[in-house]
Amino acid sequence: MTSQNRPLRVLAAMSGGVDSAVAAARAAQAGHDVVGVHLALSSNPTSFRTGARGCCTLEDARDARRAADMIGIPFYVWDLAERFREDVIDDFVAEYAAGRTPNPCLRCNEKIKFAAVLDRALALGFDAVCTGHYAKIVETAGGDRELHRSADPDKDQSYVLGVLTAGQLAGAMFPLGESTKAAVRAEAARRGLAVAEKPDSHDICFIADGNTAGFLSGRLGEAPGEIIDHTGAVVGTHQGTHAFTIGQRRGLRIGTPAADGKPRYVLDISPVRRTVTVGPADMLDVDEVVGRKPRWCGPAPEGEVACSAQVRAHGAAVPARASLIGSELRIRLHRPARGVAPGQAIVLYDDTRVIGSATIAAAARTAA
Amino acid sequence: MPYLDHAATTPMLPEAIEAMTAQLGLLGNPSSLHRSGRAARRVVEEAREAMAQALGARPSEVVFTGGGTEADNLAIKGLYWSRRAEDDRRRRVLVSAVEHHAVLDSAQWLGEHEGAEIELLPVDRLGRVHPESLREALEREPHSAALVSVMWANNEVGTVQPIAELTQVARMYGVPIHSDAVQAIGQLPVDFAAAGLDAMTVTGHKIGGPIGVGVLLLGHDLTPVPVLHGGGQERDIRSGTLDTPAIAALAVAAELAVKRQPEHAERLIGLREDLIRRVVEVVPEAVLNGDPGPDLEARLPGNAHLSFPGCEGDALLMLLDARGIECSTGSACSAGIAQPSHVLLAMGQAEERARGSLRFSLGHTSTQADVDALVDAIGAVVERARRAGMKSGTKATDHAV
Numbered sequence: 001m002t003s004q005n006r007p008l009r010v011l012a013a014m015s016g017g018v019d020s021a022v023a024a025a026r027a028a029q030a031g032h033d034v035v036g037v038h039l040a041l042s043s044n045p046t047s048f049r050t051g052a053r054g055c056c057t058l059e060d061a062r063d064a065r066r067a068a069d070m071i072g073i074p075f076y077v078w079d080l081a082e083r084f085r086e087d088v089i090d091d092f093v094a095e096y097a098a099g100r101t102p103n104p105c106l107r108c109n110e111k112i113k114f115a116a117v118l119d120r121a122l123a124l125g126f127d128a129v130c131t132g133h134y135a136k137i138v139e140t141a142g143g144d145r146e147l148h149r150s151a152d153p154d155k156d157q158s159y160v161l162g163v164l165t166a167g168q169l170a171g172a173m174f175p176l177g178e179s180t181k182a183a184v185r186a187e188a189a190r191r192g193l194a195v196a197e198k199p200d201s202h203d204i205c206f207i208a209d210g211n212t213a214g215f216l217s218g219r220l221g222e223a224p225g226e227i228i229d230h231t232g233a234v235v236g237t238h239q240g241t242h243a244f245t246i247g248q249r250r251g252l253r254i255g256t257p258a259a260d261g262k263p264r265y266v267l268d269i270s271p272v273r274r275t276v277t278v279g280p281a282d283m284l285d286v287d288e289v290v291g292r293k294p295r296w297c298g299p300a301p302e303g304e305v306a307c308s309a310q311v312r313a314h315g316a317a318v319p320a321r322a323s324l325i326g327s328e329l330r331i332r333l334h335r336p337a338r339g340v341a342p343g344q345a346i347v348l349y350d351d352t353r354v355i356g357s358a359t360i361a362a363a364a365r366t367a368a
Numbered sequence: 369m370p371y372l373d374h375a376a377t378t379p380m381l382p383e384a385i386e387a388m389t390a391q392l393g394l395l396g397n398p399s400s401l402h403r404s405g406r407a408a409r410r411v412v413e414e415a416r417e418a419m420a421q422a423l424g425a426r427p428s429e430v431v432f433t434g435g436g437t438e439a440d441n442l443a444i445k446g447l448y449w450s451r452r453a454e455d456d457r458r459r460r461v462l463v464s465a466v467e468h469h470a471v472l473d474s475a476q477w478l479g480e481h482e483g484a485e486i487e488l489l490p491v492d493r494l495g496r497v498h499p500e501s502l503r504e505a506l507e508r509e510p511h512s513a514a515l516v517s518v519m520w521a522n523n524e525v526g527t528v529q530p531i532a533e534l535t536q537v538a539r540m541y542g543v544p545i546h547s548d549a550v551q552a553i554g555q556l557p558v559d560f561a562a563a564g565l566d567a568m569t570v571t572g573h574k575i576g577g578p579i580g581v582g583v584l585l586l587g588h589d590l591t592p593v594p595v596l597h598g599g600g601q602e603r604d605i606r607s608g609t610l611d612t613p614a615i616a617a618l619a620v621a622a623e624l625a626v627k628r629q630p631e632h633a634e635r636l637i638g639l640r641e642d643l644i645r646r647v648v649e650v651v652p653e654a655v656l657n658g659d660p661g662p663d664l665e666a667r668l669p670g671n672a673h674l675s676f677p678g679c680e681g682d683a684l685l686m687l688l689d690a691r692g693i694e695c696s697t698g699s700a701c702s703a704g705i706a707q708p709s710h711v712l713l714a715m716g717q718a719e720e721r722a723r724g725s726l727r728f729s730l731g732h733t734s735t736q737a738d739v740d741a742l743v744d745a746i747g748a749v750v751e752r753a754r755r756a757g758m759k760s761g762t763k764a765t766d767h768a769v
Binding site: 074 | 689
């Protein structure tokens with residue numbers, strides 16, 4: 001928890017899951033004046049949760065309400081389905097249509113949770129929005145707020161928060177940063193929160209059945225094309241480039257095995273030419289990444305900065321050097337990374353501190 | 369805590385609580401033939417007589433139900449089915465565009481699943497149905513009308529409907545007419561026989577009785593197809609063990625509500641007019657929805673429904689709730705999400721204005737202090753809500769909505 005000395009008016013976003021419930025409980029216990037809000041983001045809220053997929057159904061709203069009851073805080077539901085559809089879902093589809101691999105959780109944090117929700121909360125007199133993200137906000141002696149990885153490396157969600165600006169961080173509260181998931185579940189049970197045993201939601205919250213390819217086909221239709229290898233030879237066909245992502249190995253319907261017998265991976269996607277390029281694993285390695293639309297958690301870095309770079313939500317950070325040239329971020333990785341997909345975020349760290357992030361526009365292997 | 373949501377529900381009258389409590393400890397199913405059963409049955413029958421007396425009906429016209437929604441469902445569905453069974457041409461169900469969802473959704477369901485043709489009777493900018501609209505609708509094809517349903521007074525904006533004239537028109541064409549009178553009883557003089565209605569819905573918890581019990585008054589010529597089949601209670605029209613304690617409480621509440629109606633209406637009108645005048649003083653852009661009245665024929669005594677340009681209703685509600693002032697955005701919700709009110713939309717209002725509305729409703733426990741508390745808070749609350757703007761992201765620019 002941040003070291004706030006005075007009680008704040010806190011809007012606790014409660015998804016109906018165990019993390020946001022415990023986060024809200026901790027905020028209330030710390031003496032803040034907390035109001036719980038369930039964000040209704042789904043355009044089809046009548047569906048009930050099936051297992052661990054999907055989120056923000058009526059059942060989730062009820063779980064959030066019950067948690068708010070147990071904690072003893074007011075509870076409301078905010079309808080942000082339209083904004084979510086425009087800023088997150090439509091963006092998701094458009095990115096795939098453009099041959100990129102989006103991260104909707106990042107977009108949701110950037111545009112919904114710490115924008116639409118935060119703006120509304122601040123306007124209504126709240127001081128901060130509290131969520132159940134596993135991340136830490138550390139206040140320096142100088143009074144700056146820094147975003148850091150959480151204590152639980154397996155659950156660390158600083159990557160999807162790397163898109164927050166200093167202004168957004170000023171209004172954020174992450175009470176779970178020092179805890180492990182196991183500890184949070186145990187605490188939920190101790191507090192009598194029924195959601196202690198609720199499975200975590202995985203995959204994409206707005207694709208309830210987990211079938212991303214099916215969802216995208218539904219929105220984009222089928223646009224068949226060729227699968228070619230890195231020499232340009234046609235090796236197969238596909239039903240739509242949106243079913244592929246850089247570094248993907250499964251789902252490639254290739255008739256003949258590669259000459260060297262080794263597995264092939266998606267190297268490139270071109271929706272305009274409707275081609276998917278595949279090749280051997282070592283061709284996936286990149287050590288230069290170009291990022292656009294950089295966002296900084298503090299002041300923008302000057303000159304070249306030594307850091308570590310994380311290129312996907314669940315993946316280790318690689319030592320790197322980054323420079324901001326104009327509005328473009330150029331990152332040189334000290335070790336090659338595999339499967340760096342345009343549309344994902346590259347998040348830069350200084351040890352556990354998040355420096356900032358950018359959207360991956362291109363990646364390349366420099367000549368040896 | 370200033371409670372300004374009496375239209376949603378209102379505190380039980382002490383006399384009703386007493387009547388209910390007295391029954392709770394007793395044993396007896398009113399359908400049983402032995403002494404215990406007969407004792408319970410007697411309480412029910414005395415309640416039936418009291419209800420009939422209070423509402424200008426005959427005891428044999430009183431059907432006890434599990435509340436207003438159930439009574440509305442029974443009226444709309446049951447009468448449609450029975451009328452159509454008599455004459456298959458009778459497919460049209462005519463309901464006002466501002467009915468409560470218990471009527472509207474029942475009708476809609478019939479339209480989607482039972483071959484009914486739903487015709488919404490339009491309302492004017494004040495939310496009122498004109499008898500001419502009904503006449504025109506029935507004249508078009510008299511034999512195809514199954515039934516008509518128009519509420520006595522609208523629960524959201526308080527507009528009182530011209531029930532006497534509407535029943536005259538319906539009678540002219542021989543079409544049964546039902547009225548959901550749940551908001552009217554206790555605030556307006558309501559007499560079933562004098563009104564010329566064929567069916568009328570009453571519910572306990574709007575008049576100081578308990579939640580979960582109500583009445584459908586049904587004229588003798590009508591035998592709706594039941595919604596609830598079972599033991600055959602209430603002349604086979606509504607099966608289910610009668611809830612003796614709740615019925616006893618309902619009857620007491622109804623008697624008192626009707627008896628106290630004249631002074632109650634006068635007191636509420638006083639408070640309401642004060643509330644409206646002073647809120648508009650603090651927030652000059654606030655607009656009253658419905659018929660400004662101020663008399664009984666125009667608007668429900670306890671209802672003050674206002675739009676606040678540039679604000680979202682749910683933001684206003686939340687900010688008032690934080691100050692202990694309880695009211696309603698007056699719109700339906702399932703997951704707790706407000707939808708723009710179909711009543712306001714039917715009155716011709718734009719969606720943004722419809723979303724920026726609050727309903728303040730007074731009741732038997734309301735005091736001047738409740739009104740004062742609202743007036744004290746509303747300025748700051750509107751200011752904040754306006755800062756938060758509209759969901760569409762636009763801030764208010766045009767106040768002349």
